[in-house]
Amino acid sequence: MGAAEYINGAKARREDISRFVVHLTKDFEGKLAPENLLSILSSHTIYAKNHYCLFESDLKLQALSNRKKFHVTCMTETPLNQVKNMFNIEGRSINFQPYGVIFNKSDIESYYHGSPCIYANGKNKRMISSYWTIYNNSKANNFNDGFPEIGALTHMFNKDKDFDFSWEREWRILGDFNFDPWHVVAIISEDKSLKIPSEYSHAPIINPEWGYEEMIIRIARQSLG
Numbered sequence: 001m002g003a004a005e006y007i008n009g010a011k012a013r014r015e016d017i018s019r020f021v022v023h024l025t026k027d028f029e030g031k032l033a034p035e036n037l038l039s040i041l042s043s044h045t046i047y048a049k050n051h052y053c054l055f056e057s058d059l060k061l062q063a064l065s066n067r068k069k070f071h072v073t074c075m076t077e078t079p080l081n082q083v084k085n086m087f088n089i090e091g092r093s094i095n096f097q098p099y100g101v102i103f104n105k106s107d108i109e110s111y112y113h114g115s116p117c118i119y120a121n122g123k124n125k126r127m128i129s130s131y132w133t134i135y136n137n138s139k140a141n142n143f144n145d146g147f148p149e150i151g152a153l154t155h156m157f158n159k160d161k162d163f164d165f166s167w168e169r170e171w172r173i174l175g176d177f178n179f180d181p182w183h184v185v186a187i188i189s190e191d192k193s194l195k196i197p198s199e200y201s202h203a204p205i206i207n208p209e210w211g212y213e214e215m216i217i218r219i220a221r222q223s224l225g
Contacts, residue, residue, distance in 0.1 A: 016079065017079075019104065019106070020077070020080060020104060020105055020185060021075040021076065021077050021103050021104075021108050021114070021171050022078070022080070022100050022101070022103075023046055023073070023074070023075045023100050023103075023177075024087075024097070024100040024188070025037045025096070025097060025100055026094060026095055027095070027097065032097075033099045034097075034189070034194055036099075037099040037187070037189070037194075038196075038197075040101060041197050044179055045177065045179070046073045046179070047073075048071035048072050048173070048175050048177070050071060051070035052072065053072075053151055053153070054120060054128070054131055054132075054155060055070075055132070055135050055154070058135070058139075062139075066143050069143045069148040069152075070148050071152075072153075072172040073172065073175070073177040074170055074171070074172055075103070075114070075171045075172070075173075076168050076170055076171065077116070077169045078169050080206070080208075080216075081210070081212035083188070084208040084209060098188060098207075098209075099189050099191075100187070100188040101184055101188070102185045102186040102187065102188060103179070104183070104185055105171075108171060108173070111180075112177060112179070113173070113174075115153055115171065116169075116171055117154075117155050117170040117172055118155070119154075119155050119156070119157050119166040120154060120155070120156050121157065122156045131151075135147065153172055155170070182202070184200055184202075184203045185203060185223075186203050186215075186218070186219050186222070187204070188207075189207070190208060190209070192205055192207070202222060202223075204218045204221070204222040206219070
């Protein structure tokens with residue numbers, strides 16, 4: 001057995017490393033989380049509506065056309081049975097709800113070029129300064145040098161009086177995420193009566209309160225038909 005084959009097998013057996021990524025919905029722009037989930041499913045699109053990166057303090061001062069170059073779609077590789085711990089966190093401006101879409105991480109990597117978020121330690125001043133130097137050089141070129149593809153993935157942890165988002169195990173796709181419905185592995189919904197579009201009949205509805213084994217069994221049964 002080669003090293004790559006062994007590592008892939010080990011990853012599949014470890015419960016702390018998920019083979020899935022999840023995009024969770026929230027109440028937004030007057031619509032409730034279930035409505036936003038249905039909108040995503042109907043449009044086959046998760047829209048990148050903002051930027052969430054190391055350079056927020058300066059980006060918000062830039063022209064909209066340049067800010068949009070850093071807009072991302074966000075997901076989490078948190079194990080499915082732990083996703084419930086991401087809902088309604090007190091003090092957060094973004095409150096995820098128990099509704100979302102599950103994809104295979106391998107599909108996000110291969111077909112949609114998604115990547116894990118890059119977390120920079122806020123206490124490492126030299127590292128942060130280096131990032132900002134590259135950012136400012138790119139800004140002088142209106143960010144037309146490809147830097148947003150890296151810069152949009154950056155975030156900071158260990159910063160005074162700020163949340164540490166590294167625990168979310170975030171993945172990002174630059175720009176809007178237009179997906180093939182067949183790449184949806186399952187749908188998260190605490191409401192089992194939610195009217196899911198028929199083109200997702202292959203994707204089981206997963207209750208986030210279920211245990212890990214129950215979730216995996218339900219996904220496996222559905223994939224086997």
